Amino acid sequence: MANYDTVILDIEGTITPITFVKETLFPYVTSGLSTFLDRAWGSKELKNQIELLREQAKKDVDAHSNQAVIIPNESEASAAEIKSAVIETISWQMKADRKIGALKSFQGYMWKEGYESGELRGEVYDDVVPALDKWKADDKKIYIYSSGSVPAQKLLVGYSTKGDLMSYFSGYFDTGVGLKTESTSYKNIARQIGKENDTEHILFVTDNINEIFAAAKAGYQVVISDRPGNAPLGPESKNYKIVTSFDQI
Ligand SMILES: CSCCC(=O)C(=O)COP(=O)(O)O
Numbered sequence: 156m157a158n159y160d161t162v163i164l165d166i167e168g169t170i171t172p173i174t175f176v177k178e179t180l181f182p183y184v185t186s187g188l189s190t191f192l193d194r195a196w197g198s199k200e201l202k203n204q205i206e207l208l209r210e211q212a213k214k215d216v217d218a219h220s221n222q223a224v225i226i227p228n229e230s231e232a233s234a235a236e237i238k239s240a241v242i243e244t245i246s247w248q249m250k251a252d253r254k255i256g257a258l259k260s261f262q263g264y265m266w267k268e269g270y271e272s273g274e275l276r277g278e279v280y281d282d283v284v285p286a287l288d289k290w291k292a293d294d295k296k297i298y299i300y301s302s303g304s305v306p307a308q309k310l311l312v313g314y315s316t317k318g319d320l321m322s323y324f325s326g327y328f329d330t331g332v333g334l335k336t337e338s339t340s341y342k343n344i345a346r347q348i349g350k351e352n353d354t355e356h357i358l359f360v361t362d363n364i365n366e367i368f369a370a371a372k373a374g375y376q377v378v379i380s381d382r383p384g385n386a387p388l389g390p391e392s393k394n395y396k397i398v399t400s401f402d403q404i
């Protein structure tokens with residue numbers, strides 16, 4: 156690897172197993188959603204979260220998505236009808252593993268309770284903390300860029316199986332800077348961390364080849380994370396460094 160002074164890490168498939176997300180985090184939302192809505196109904200935070208889902212649902216319906224349903228507002232529908240539309244909306248989007256801000260925000264909102272009660276702990280691979288320690292000792296800055304919302308990212312690393320890892324990270328980015336498959340997102344991050352004209356000294360590690368293409372196009376150094384259970388790597392991945400553990404970076 157050429158010199159780098161900044162590391163940006165993806166979460167799912169890179170520092171965290173995909174199985175933890177698919178088999179623990181996602182079912183926590185889908186199985187607990189109905190009772191969660193009943194419990195939190197009337198709270199300001201839930202109203203804000205539903206408003207985000209409502210705005211997204213409207214865009215989806217306008218774009219003729221065949222699964223999208225309008226979420227009615229309180230002046231035109233009962234609580235039961237609104238809850239039912241919210242459940243339907245979240246359900247189809249989660250089946251599609253949609254990386255859309257409103258859904259990701261809602262998931263993080265629900266996971267908060269689970270992490271705080273001790274029911275959830277963010278699973279982090281054993282080789283991650285030694286690499287974070289080494290990068291810190293070498294004075295490198297470390298950030299996260301994930302499709303999960305920034306609050307959800309902080310929960311996962313703050314309540315992790317390796318303890319509270321938040322002190323390692325200088326910042327967190329989600330799709331608020333743009334989709335992870337677009338090179339402008341990586342330019343936006345570089346600008347925000349004061350490295351707009353120095354992207355060649357940023358290293359981005361992710362499991363997703365389209366994110367690799369986008370970051371490389373923005374001038375970043377890139378490494379592919381190939382963890383058990385990740386999607387199989389295609390022939391394009393051969394042009395990049397591939398690691399199965401962070402001690403190979
Ligand atoms: C940090 S939230 C849990 C994971 C998640 O929902 C997600 O979308 C992660 O995507 P990534 O960009 O980290 O692969």
Ligand SMILES: [Mg+2]
Pocket residue numbers: 165166167168169361362363
């Ligand atoms: Mg990933």
